[in-house]
Amino acid sequence: MQVIVHGGAGSTPDEPESRQAVLDEAANAGGTAETPVDAVEAAIHVLESSPRFNAGVGGAVQSDGFVRTDASIMTDDRSVGAACSMPGVEHAVSVARVVMEETPHGFVSGEHAVALAEEYGVETAVDLWSERTRAKWADLEVPEGGVGVQLEWIRDQYGRSDPDGREEDSDEGDSGVGDEHDHDTVGAVAFDGESLAAATSTGGRWLALAGRVGDVPQVGSGFYCCPAAGVSATGAGEDIARVTLSRRVARHVERGLDAGAAADLAIEEFGELTGSSAGVIAIDSSGRLGSAFNSDGMQTASVER
Numbered sequence: 597m598q599v600i601v602h603g604g605a606g607s608t609p610d611e612p613e614s615r616q617a618v619l620d621e622a623a624n625a626g627g628t629a630e631t632p633v634d635a636v637e638a639a640i641h642v643l644e645s646s647p648r649f650n651a652g653v654g655g656a657v658q659s660d661g662f663v664r665t666d667a668s669i670m671t672d673d674r675s676v677g678a679a680c681s682m683p684g685v686e687h688a689v690s691v692a693r694v695v696m697e698e699t700p701h702g703f704v705s706g707e708h709a710v711a712l713a714e715e716y717g718v719e720t721a722v723d724l725w726s727e728r729t730r731a732k733w734a735d736l737e738v739p740e741g742g743v744g745v746q747l748e749w750i751r752d753q754y755g756r757s758d759p760d761g762r763e764e765d766s767d768e769g770d771s772g773v774g775d776e777h778d779h780d781t782v783g784a785v786a787f788d789g790e791s792l793a794a795a796t797s798t799g800g801r802w803l804a805l806a807g808r809v810g811d812v813p814q815v816g817s818g819f820y821c822c823p824a825a826g827v828s829a830t831g832a833g834e835d836i837a838r839v840t841l842s843r844r845v846a847r848h849v850e851r852g853l854d855a856g857a858a859a860d861l862a863i864e865e866f867g868e869l870t871g872s873s874a875g876v877i878a879i880d881s882s883g884r885l886g887s888a889f890n891s892d893g894m895q896t897a898s899v900e901r
């Protein structure tokens with residue numbers, strides 16, 4: 597089994613070694629799985645349970661003070677499952693898998709996705725707040741009020757930090773927006789020599805309007821898998837979705853590039869088209885691994901067993 601995982605594209609993390617250890621553990625967990633789909637789910641579980649990443653526990657907080665999780669999973673026969681906007685669901689990737697395997701649908705959202713999780717034994721009502729998340733939220737001056745007030749507030753805040761919450765060009769001082777207490781979106785791709793699977797999981801982006809859903813559960817944007825390649829993306833979700841970044845990587849493989857060259861080209865195109873930052877990981881059907889990013893950093897880990 598070959599597995600590659602990422603821990604989010606963003607600015608350089610403050611404690612790369614401890615994050616790398618969790619990514620290595622995740623890749624190893626995937627490497628011992630029986631099938632590619634088991635491998636990506638097992639790898640993502642490790643990352644969703646770590647408060648160091650923006651997925652499951654430690655996910656980004658939305659404007660109304662809720663952490664909501666989104667995830668996706670896909671196999672190379674183009675079976676697909678995605679679930680989004682789930683408060684209290686740590687293992688969002690498992691809900692995505694339930695959608696793929698147990699429903700006639702591709703994408704289920706919000707309270708109905710949480711109900712589906714309950715029905716299939718995926719734990720709900722989990723406290724997704726980490727100590728870091730609490731400290732960061734406590735530092736913010738959150739206005740009281742409904743959607744209009746929240747929108748006014750986040751218009752000023754959203755996008756000031758990098759896709760994983762670190763501060764970019766902000767003059768907010770230590771407002772807590774994008775400070776070092778960040779966490780990162782996660783993804784995994786696996787290949788067993790015959791078939792491919794890809795999965796992505798996130799808490800979204802810090803200070804998004806309540807109910808905002810980014811690229812992660814959108815097919816072809818935050819994830820894609822076809823006979824040519826499996827792909828997982830991370831970064832500025834609105835921009836990733838506008839150019840269907842993951843599909844773009846797979847398309848380049850279909851046209852003859854290996855996973856590495858396809859990832860490089862897709863990120864170059866993404867940068868030109870959007871001026872934004874993102875990263876991708878991929879494995880092609882010859883077992884070649886690829887990763888590329890145009891942010892300051894994106895940590896990855898891989899295993900081959």
Ligand SMILES: NC(=O)C[C@H](N)C(=O)O
Pocket residue numbers: 604605650759760780781798799800801809810811812818829830831832833834836
């Ligand atoms: N850090 C991330 O990758 C965020 C994710 N792509 C989103 O926009 O929801």
